[in-house]
Amino acid sequence: MRLMIIGQLEGFISQAGKIALQKGAKVVHCEDSEQAIGALLNGKGADLVMIDVKQKIKAFIDRLNNERIHIPVIACGIGTDARAAVKAIQEGAKEYVPLPPDADLIAAVLEAVTEENNTMIAEDPAMKEVVKLADKIAPSEATIFITGESGTGKEVMSQYIHRKSKRKDGPFIALNCAAIPENLLESELFGHEKGAFTGATSRRIGKFEEAHAGTLLLDEISEMDIGLQAKLLRVLQERVITRVGSNDAVKVDVRVIATSNRNMEESIQKGEFREDLYFRLNVVNVGLPALRERPGDVPALAQFFADKYAEANGVPKKKISKEAQAALKTYGWRGNIRELENAMHRAILVSTEDEIEESAIHLQDGPAPAATQASTAQSSASSATVENPGGVESLIGQTVAHVERDLIINTLDHCLGNRTHAANILGISIRTLRNKLNQYKDDGSDIAASGAK
Ligand SMILES: Nc1ncnc2c1ncn2[C@@H]1O[C@H](COP(=O)(O)OP(=O)(O)OP(=O)(O)O)[C@@H](O)[C@H]1O
Ligand SMILES: [Mg+2]
DSSP: EEEEEEEEEGGGGHHHHHHHHHHHHHEEESSSHHHHHHHHTTOOSSEEEETTTTSEEEEEHHHHHHHOOOOOOOEEEETOOOOHHHHHHHOOOSEEEESSSSSSHHHHHHHHOOOOOOOOOOHHHHHHHHHHHHHHHHSSSSEEEEOTTHHHHHHHHHHHHHHHHHHTTTTTTEETTTTTTTTHHHHHHHHHOOSTEEEEEEEOOOOHHHHHTTEEEEEEEESSHHHHHHHHHHHHHOOOEEEEEOOEEEEEHHHHEEEEEEEEEHHHHSSSSOOOHHHHHHTEEOOOOOOGGGGGGHHHHHHHHHHHHHHHHTTOOBBBOOOHHHHHHHHHTTTTTHHHHHHHHHHHHHOOOOOOOOGGGGGOBBBBBOOOOOSSHHHHHHHHHHHOOOHHTTTTOOOOHHHHHHHHHHHHTTTTTTTTHHHHHHHOHHHHHHHHHHHHHTTTTOOOOOOOO
């Protein structure tokens, strides 16, 4: 967790920085927002910015947006000056933290804003095996390919490997290859020089350089354009990058972890993914089992999420009733841990009894088809459809476009607005999802707010 503090915070800067340091954050300080932008463009990454309300917050956030630097910004000011707080939030700050800094509040903010996925629950023997493998390979420098259905914990696993590696004190940088428009991904990875393309108003360091001496997670790498795959392959072979618009090679010392929820052999066969790149990345494969293949993890995960959301929402923690436990265990979990998380989030909010009752847990589909445990989220969804023909019959009379719209919007709601996960569950690219949602919005539909990374 890297925290950037901008401005003097009314003289409380060292106090705030000290609290953050104690909570394990790495802290850098910039005198003003200009200096901060300069540092960020030069590869001094940050996961969170705390900025003095006296700084030009709007200009700073606009500049971040222009440079496509996505960091949550927290404003800080003396006491509870409501007007300053409201203004800062209107200008794009995520939170307002009053000064002098309160240790618990800073800790809560660090936690809430960065949503670090640190907890790795592994109770089921199948998952314990995977963690054992991860422990073994983490200290090596090998490139790792993590596969698993959507929501099985690929990102959690990559952070776990980083923490267990020799690079743990270096940065962990994640880049979601599916969430960034194709034409911008190259500069996001390798950086660009000033004037390299329209809109490149300053030189910018890419993720490879930012991850120097640390780990770079290339999330959903299967979505990367084939032309860029060739460039990435060269980088992995030669360990040098070239910024867009430059001819100079820059040495990089980065360990790469890639993830995918697709069947890569299929992608290779279809000509969508380069086989040579796949071999380069897949030095070690860590395959995460689907949640239905590790039922022993369900109780611990369910309780973990129930407690997490009880805390986040300020409601009392509760145990899960026996009946509810049984229902959770037999359910199919096509959306895997992500779906379980959402179900428990809802459950703790709607539960009215002393223990979380079965009816508080809203399960959408039935149990997993026992004989044909599908290996991808998509095929498992289609086998369910066949098992439930009534579900399809009730749709007769509607147009494909109409059903598609309902499916997309409901899935997005189910994912609490998280576009990345909705796209994964739907088996479409983020780009396609985004275009469809824009179209529905234009047609007047209500779309869940974006919670996507
Ligand atoms: N072993 C685990 N213990 C505790 N929580 C977990 C574990 N694995 C995953 N989670 C939680 O489940 C959710 C999904 O995990 P994560 O984002 O890592 O999955 P993913 O495979 O990357 O999903 P997607 O394919 O949708 O991007 C996160 O909230 C994460 O914190
Ligand atoms: Mg992921």
